[in-house]
Amino acid sequence: MYVRTVTSKGIQYAQLAHNVRDPKTGQPRAQVLYTFGRVDQLDLDALRRLVRSIARFLPPDEQAQLQKDLGMEWPFRYLGSLKLGGTWLLDGLWRRLGIQKTLQRLLEACHYQTPIERLLFAMVANRALAPSSKLAIEKWVAQDVYIDQLPAVEVHQLYRAMDFLLEAAEAIQREVFWTLANLFNLEVDVIFFDTTTAYFEIEGEDADGLRRWGHSADDHPKMAQVVIGLAVTRDGIPVRCWVWPGNTGDQNVVAEVKRDLNGWKLNRVVVVLDTGFNSEANRRILQGAGDHYIIGEKLRVGPQGVPAEALRRGGKYRRLPDGLEIKEVVVGGDSAARRRFVIVRNPEEAERDRQKRESILAELRQRLEALKQKQGEAHTKAACELRAHETFGRYLRQTRGARLVIDAAKVRREAALDGKFVISSSDDFLPAEDLVYGYKQLWQVERVHRDLKHTVDVRPMYHRLDDRIRSHVLLCWLALLMIRVAENETGQTWRQMRDLVAPIDVGRHATAHGEVWQVRPLTEEQKALFQALKVDRPPHYLKIVTPTRKTA
Structure with missing residues (x-):
C-alpha cells in the first residue's frame, strides 16, 4: 500500500493505492483505494491526524523515529506516573507541625549543599508509607513517589542527613514538643513512659555498643537488641524517644528520663510507669523538682512487702461509673516512709x-x-x-x-488477688479515680509500641553503628508522631487514611511545549480528609515544565 500522484489535464492528484495481480494477464496493476484530491488543495491537518492514528499501532521507538523523520509534533505523549497522595498528605502535616521550620532554622548555620530537610522528610515518609532500607529509598524517591523539591536521592546523602538528625536530636525533640503543645493545646502535665525492645538479624552481640543480649519483648532472646523508651502524652502522641543497650534494665533508665524531661522546663509532671520501674530509688528520683509519679505495684512481693500490707488493710470499696471498684489506703502514717496506695478490683x-x-x-x-x-x-x-x-x-x-x-x-x-491491681502515687491531691484512670491509660504507650513495630517497622534493624541506630529510631519516632496526630484529628486509623489517598497519583505528559504534570481528580472522601487535617489539596496541574531556549 502506498500513496501515489497522477496528473490529469495538468493537475496532480494524490491517491492511496496498492498493487493487485491481474487474473488474466498475471501482471501487477495499481488499484486505487482512496483519492485524497488535488495535491495543491490537500487538507494537511487531516493527513496528520491519519498518520498519528496509524502510528498508534507501531512500537514506541518507531513512533518516535517517525515523529523525528517527519518533523511532526504529537499533541502529547504519556511518560509515566508517580504516587502523590501519601507524600503530599504527610508533607502538609510535616509543615503544619512546624518540623520543616525547626529543621531549616537549625540548618541555617551549617551551610549544607544537600537538601537535608527534604532528605529527612523522605526517610520519615518512607517509614509511614512503605518502610524499606535506606538503599531502597533511592529507587522509591526516583521512580515511585513524588516529593516536592526532591526528584532523586543518593544513599550517602541519606546517611549524612541521619548524622545531622542525631546531632540536633535534643533541640528537634524539644521544639517539636512545644510546637505540638501550643498547636493542639496538649495536656502535658501527665507523661506516660515505657520501654520495649527491637532486635537485629545478627549472630552474637557487640562487645561494647548498643546491640546486646537482654530480656526481649519480641520473644527473640537469642538475638542482640536495643531498648527503646517512649514518652507519650495522655492523647497518645509520642513526644520523646530514647535508645539504650539491649541489656539495660527498666530500673536503670528512670534517672535519665527524668533529667531529660526536666530539661524542657515543664511546670509540673506526673510520670506514669508500669511495675517494672518500681523501686525505692526510682520513686525518689521521680519526686524530684516538685514532680510526682503514678506507678504500678507488684502484688506478689511476699507477706512483709508494703503492697501486701496495703492489701491487708480493711476498708470499703467504692464503685466507679465504669464498674471498677477502688479503695484508698495510706501506709506509714506521717513518717518519711508514708505511701499512698489505691487498690483496684475489676469484678x-x-x-x-x-x-x-x-x-x-x-x-x-x-x-x-x-x-x-x-x-x-x-x-x-x-x-x-x-x-x-x-x-x-x-x-x-x-x-x-x-x-x-x-x-x-x-x-x-x-x-484474694482475683481481679485486682495496685497502684501508688506520691501526689496526695490527685483524686483516687484520676490515679486509676491515669494508670490505665498506659495502653497508649503499648499502642505506640505496636505501631513502632508493625506500622513503621522499626525492626529488624540492619544498622551497625550506634549513631545510625539512634538516628533510625528518631526517624521512626517522627513518623509515629505524624501518624498519631493524624489519627487524633480524623478519628480514622492510619491504614484507612493511607489506603484512601493511595490512588492519588500525578501523570507526566510530554507536549510540544514542555511537560505537564496532571494530578488525578480527588474524590469527596479524599477532599474531606485533607480538610480535616488542615492540609492544602494538591492542585489539578502540579507543574508545567517548559523547555529552556538555548541562547547564542
Whole structure:
C-alpha cells in the first residue's frame, strides 16, 4: 500500500493505492483505494491526524523515529506516573507541625549543599508509607513517589542527613514538643513512659555498643537488641524517644528520663510507669523538682512487702461509673516512709480469674490421683515434673511424708488477688479515680509500641553503628508522631487514611511545549480528609515544565 500522484489535464492528484495481480494477464496493476484530491488543495491537518492514528499501532521507538523523520509534533505523549497522595498528605502535616521550620532554622548555620530537610522528610515518609532500607529509598524517591523539591536521592546523602538528625536530636525533640503543645493545646502535665525492645538479624552481640543480649519483648532472646523508651502524652502522641543497650534494665533508665524531661522546663509532671520501674530509688528520683509519679505495684512481693500490707488493710470499696471498684489506703502514717496506695478490683476480671483457677485445680486433682502416691515413697519422675510445672506447681506443697498435695493456703491467697491491681502515687491531691484512670491509660504507650513495630517497622534493624541506630529510631519516632496526630484529628486509623489517598497519583505528559504534570481528580472522601487535617489539596496541574531556549 502506498500513496501515489497522477496528473490529469495538468493537475496532480494524490491517491492511496496498492498493487493487485491481474487474473488474466498475471501482471501487477495499481488499484486505487482512496483519492485524497488535488495535491495543491490537500487538507494537511487531516493527513496528520491519519498518520498519528496509524502510528498508534507501531512500537514506541518507531513512533518516535517517525515523529523525528517527519518533523511532526504529537499533541502529547504519556511518560509515566508517580504516587502523590501519601507524600503530599504527610508533607502538609510535616509543615503544619512546624518540623520543616525547626529543621531549616537549625540548618541555617551549617551551610549544607544537600537538601537535608527534604532528605529527612523522605526517610520519615518512607517509614509511614512503605518502610524499606535506606538503599531502597533511592529507587522509591526516583521512580515511585513524588516529593516536592526532591526528584532523586543518593544513599550517602541519606546517611549524612541521619548524622545531622542525631546531632540536633535534643533541640528537634524539644521544639517539636512545644510546637505540638501550643498547636493542639496538649495536656502535658501527665507523661506516660515505657520501654520495649527491637532486635537485629545478627549472630552474637557487640562487645561494647548498643546491640546486646537482654530480656526481649519480641520473644527473640537469642538475638542482640536495643531498648527503646517512649514518652507519650495522655492523647497518645509520642513526644520523646530514647535508645539504650539491649541489656539495660527498666530500673536503670528512670534517672535519665527524668533529667531529660526536666530539661524542657515543664511546670509540673506526673510520670506514669508500669511495675517494672518500681523501686525505692526510682520513686525518689521521680519526686524530684516538685514532680510526682503514678506507678504500678507488684502484688506478689511476699507477706512483709508494703503492697501486701496495703492489701491487708480493711476498708470499703467504692464503685466507679465504669464498674471498677477502688479503695484508698495510706501506709506509714506521717513518717518519711508514708505511701499512698489505691487498690483496684475489676469484678468481671475477678470472675475470669476464679474460673481459670478452678479449671487449673480440677486438672491438678486429676494429675495427683494419677500419680498414686504412697506415704514415705520417693517421688517418681512424673511427680517431679508436676511439681516443677510452671502452672500447676504454684498450687502444690509437699507434706512431711513427701506427698504432693494442693496448698489450700496458697489457693486462698491467690483468690484474694482475683481481679485486682495496685497502684501508688506520691501526689496526695490527685483524686483516687484520676490515679486509676491515669494508670490505665498506659495502653497508649503499648499502642505506640505496636505501631513502632508493625506500622513503621522499626525492626529488624540492619544498622551497625550506634549513631545510625539512634538516628533510625528518631526517624521512626517522627513518623509515629505524624501518624498519631493524624489519627487524633480524623478519628480514622492510619491504614484507612493511607489506603484512601493511595490512588492519588500525578501523570507526566510530554507536549510540544514542555511537560505537564496532571494530578488525578480527588474524590469527596479524599477532599474531606485533607480538610480535616488542615492540609492544602494538591492542585489539578502540579507543574508545567517548559523547555529552556538555548541562547547564542
